[in-house]
Amino acid sequence: MATVEGGSSGEKGQGGETSVTYYRLEEVAKHNSLKELWLVIHGRVYDVTRFLNEHPGGEEVLLEQAGIDASESFEDVGHSSDAREMLKQYYIGDLHPNDLKPQSGSKDPSKNNSCKSCWSYWIFPIVGAVLLGFLYRYYMAESKSS
Numbered sequence: 001m002a003t004v005e006g007g008s009s010g011e012k013g014q015g016g017e018t019s020v021t022y023y024r025l026e027e028v029a030k031h032n033s034l035k036e037l038w039l040v041i042h043g044r045v046y047d048v049t050r051f052l053n054e055h056p057g058g059e060e061v062l063l064e065q066a067g068i069d070a071s072e073s074f075e076d077v078g079h080s081s082d083a084r085e086m087l088k089q090y091y092i093g094d095l096h097p098n099d100l101k102p103q104s105g106s107k108d109p110s111k112n113n114s115c116k117s118c119w120s121y122w123i124f125p126i127v128g129a130v131l132l133g134f135l136y137r138y139y140m141a142e143s144k145s146s
Contacts, residue, residue, distance in 0.1 A: 032067030
């Protein structure tokens with residue numbers, strides 16, 4: 001754990017400056033029980049122990065994500081803006097920069113990678129339908145002339 005002055009967190013130091021406490025992923029991983037439950041969401045560390053009994057999805061959902069980066073699971077559920085606002089009260093620090101996932105590992109690029117060939121999902125059926133239309137017209141014209 002390291003503390004750095006001048007970052008942003010809920011702790012205010014003297015002169016209005018704030019300090020950020022950085023946690024390593026190994027340290028977060030140690031806090032994975034009902035007595036002490038930490039999560040990482042978007043590079044920020046949260047101690048959600050007090051929230052276990054209040055979580056609408058039940059404590060089991062939080063226990064599954066305890067001590068790990070739960071960003072993807074948090075987003076997959078589609079939490080409300082109220083839930084995101086509530087999360088702020090459990091903030092205890094940031095994940096150490098060396099433990100952060102690269103930005104290219106986020107959800108958006110994976111959508112972009114799969115979408116590079118999205119046009120093929122549309123162009124092939126359209127070309128096939130047009131081709132079938134022409135073949136049908138040709139066949140009908142041939143059968144009328146016979």
